[in-house]
Amino acid sequence: MGLEKLLKDVLPKGDHFEALHLRNVPIETHPLITAKHDTNEPAPLTIKTQHLFVLFYQGKVIYGLEIYVYLTLKHGSSSLFDAERTIFISKADTTGYADCKLSYKNVTKAIIQYILSLDPNAYLQNVLPKERDYSKIDPSLITKKTSAAKALRIISNRLNQDSQPLRKPLDEQLSHSYQCSHNVKTKLCLFTRPAAEYLFAASSKNPRKHVVDGERLLKWWIDILDEILLETFRENTEAKMRIPGEDPINVKRYLRSTKYGHWEAGDVFGNNGKDLAAFRLPLFPDDPKTRFLRKLVEEDRIYKTDLSTFWTELQERQEFKLSVIVSVIGIYGHVAEIPCNLPSTRDQIEASSRRQFNSIKNYITGEEYDVISGATEAYVNVRDFLKIKLNRKLLQIIGDCQTGRKSKSAERQEVVTTLQVRKRPKKI
Ligand SMILES: CC(C)(COP(=O)(O)OP(=O)(O)OC[C@H]1O[C@@H](n2cnc3c(N)ncnc32)[C@H](O)[C@@H]1OP(=O)(O)O)[C@@H](O)C(=O)NCCC(=O)NCCS
Structure with a gap:
């Protein structure tokens, strides 16, 4: 529906x-x-x-x-x-x-x-891939990896061409399906x-x-x-x-x-x-669990904190007001x-x-x-x-x-x- x-x-x-x-x-x-x-x-x-x-x-x-x-x-x-x-x-x-x-x-x-x-x-x-493979894209396109001299040559070639050949858009060439x-x-x-x-x-x-x-x-x-x-x-x-x-x-x-x-x-x-919390809990954006996992990394406790301890300590974190x-x-x-x-x-x-x-x-x-x-x-x-x-x-x-x-x-x-x-x- x-x-x-x-x-x-x-x-x-x-x-x-x-x-x-x-x-x-x-x-x-x-x-x-x-x-x-x-x-x-x-x-x-x-x-x-x-x-x-x-x-x-x-x-x-x-x-x-x-x-x-x-x-x-x-x-x-x-x-x-x-x-x-x-x-x-x-x-x-x-x-x-x-x-x-x-x-x-x-x-x-x-x-x-x-x-x-x-x-x-x-x-x-x-x-969008994590890393873009610029070597695979059409060399007549300008990307952030193209040097200034090469970019100028590409632009000049384009100006000299009467009609542009159809190119796959850059985004499509850099993305995966x-x-x-x-x-x-x-x-x-x-x-x-x-x-x-x-x-x-x-x-x-x-x-x-x-x-x-x-x-x-x-x-x-x-x-x-x-x-x-x-x-x-x-x-x-x-x-x-x-x-x-x-x-x-x-x-x-x-x-x-x-x-x-x-x-x-x-x-x-x-x-x-x-079980260690680090290997069980997903890392979501803007999530109190993720913030606490990051804190455990900073405190060098990430490989010591099991799930039971994680849940007990999570409630005590400052971001939770008491009794909420x-x-x-x-x-x-x-x-x-x-x-x-x-x-x-x-x-x-x-x-x-x-x-x-x-x-x-x-x-x-x-x-x-x-x-x-x-x-x-x-x-x-x-x-x-x-x-x-x-x-x-x-x-x-x-x-x-x-x-x-x-x-x-x-x-x-x-x-x-x-x-x-x-x-x-x-x-x-
Ligand atoms: C969470 C939130 C979206 C719920 O909104 P809501 O208006 O209470 O939602 P609903 O329209 O579903 O109403 C829920 C109940 O509150 C009652 N209610 C709605 N407005 C009311 C009002 N002004 N006064 C009294 N009761 C009201 C409704 O009658 C309904 O009752 P019922 O469950 O018996 O049917 C709202 O409280 C909010 O925006 N909170 C701030 C952000 C937040 O905490 N988000 C949660 C993220 S996890």
């Missing part, structure tokens, strides 16, 4: 929304899990792709979700690679400027289901940690933003993933939750209300507490329907370079959301950039969900006033 339909089904009936689904260039990266030194096996090929989803309502940014998808490729018996897919849900955030019935829980669930439905091969075309079997096993990982804001700076100053505490956030995610397990994964899928420093009995208390029957206390990274509940949630299994959905050009905007991805993302994350004008300016900037530079439009969605709920703040707002744009004071 396309993104538009999935979102339509969870957005309030008759309300008009716009969405941005921006996908970064797939890049070859370091293996997600560090290999032991004594292993002779070649490191698996790992390809990382970043997604950014943003929802807009009445010309304002209201919600964002950042997700990374990793494909780990190993040679199988045929010419196809065997692949494992790791989906890391990195950041979810809201601005508080939606004045309509809206369940972010359902929106988040719909986006994750969309990602789960995507054909892994969609990430394997035009992959692969193919993998559709039958990928999927690991879905996230770290639940409440914060006032993740993507939208100063948005917590908006009194209408609903910021939840650690316990509520954990339940919020468990509800989402529980439904995804029932609707999208096969029956025997592993589903685990760990609250660092917390007894498994206490963890199970949070899992009592789940409908999927196989939730357990623990994690999907390793069952043996004596954080958790690590993981799902590991096969999705029930083979993922073969190829993203349509309507559903997805593929950035042509990492620089382009970051500049579009900066329009969203570079604003200050304490006043509504931040949310409107971000919308206008993205909309105009897409139109002028890429000749593209945001995805237009008219909600079709009858049972949408009205947020309490929206109800209050409706009674008091209609929205007014407050201009931020100009910085002198």
